Amino acid sequence: MSSRGLHTLSELKAALDQARREAERQEALQREIAAREKRERELFAVTVGPVQPLRPTGRARQARALPTPEPRQRQRDEREAxxxxxxxxxxxxxxxxxxxxxxxxxxxxxxxxxxxxxxxxxxxxxxxxxxxxxxxxxxxxxxxxxxxxxxxxxxxxxxxxxxxxxxxxxxxxxxxxxxxxxxxxxxxxxxxxxxxxxxxxxxxxxxxxxx
CATH class of the missing domain: 3.30.1370.110 (Ribosomal Protein S8; Chain: A, domain 1)
Structure with missing residues (x-):
């Protein structure tokens, strides 16, 4: 086999190794995220205690535009002043x-x-x-x-x-x-x-x- 072929095989092997390490790193990261989310759910459950989910009503919730905020307290303060x-x-x-x-x-x-x-x-x-x-x-x-x-x-x-x-x-x-x-x-x-x-x-x- 020529030196060029050997060089190509080496590069391919290195690329495969790098891809394998990256996949392992991603898997470890996903396991860590899942474990953290599980701990947070368990902590929430212990803190809040037993809960009863609400029964579905079948009614659609319509999004409503929020009213424009008004500085009512500031206006009251200014009138008082x-x-x-x-x-x-x-x-x-x-x-x-x-x-x-x-x-x-x-x-x-x-x-x-x-x-x-x-x-x-x-x-x-x-x-x-x-x-x-x-x-x-x-x-x-x-x-x-x-x-x-x-x-x-x-x-x-x-x-x-x-x-x-x-x-x-x-x-x-x-x-x-x-x-x-x-x-x-x-x-x-x-x-x-x-x-x-x-x-x-x-x-x-x-x-x-x-x-």
Missing amino acids: LRESLSDEFNVDTLLETDETLSFRRPEIGLDVVRKLRRGGWAIQAQIDLHGLRRDPARVKLNAFIRDAAEQGLRCVRVVHGKGLGSPGREPVLKARVRSWLVQKNEVLAFVQARPAEGGSGALVVLLKAS
């Missing part, structure tokens, strides 16, 4: 300027700033309309609006609260609430009643802190 931070019991009357529009300014803000705000010295960069909303939704929306406006670096915004003509007894309940809430917001430096063309007694022009 808003109720604590923007109180309805806050007495704002003593902080308002005693003019015909009951304007407001922080102690460090001069009267000239209020006059400039009333004349339209700052361009209105954003507004929110709370007209027609109930107290709690209005408070939540106003708080978020002022916070977002301040984070965006806005200086002058308009808050429309309505004139209260549709309220019971025609009393402008929301109007008074909005003034009280704004005074409690640290981002607010001053506010005045809007000019007639900007909403008049149904809106406020608010000056925010510079970012």
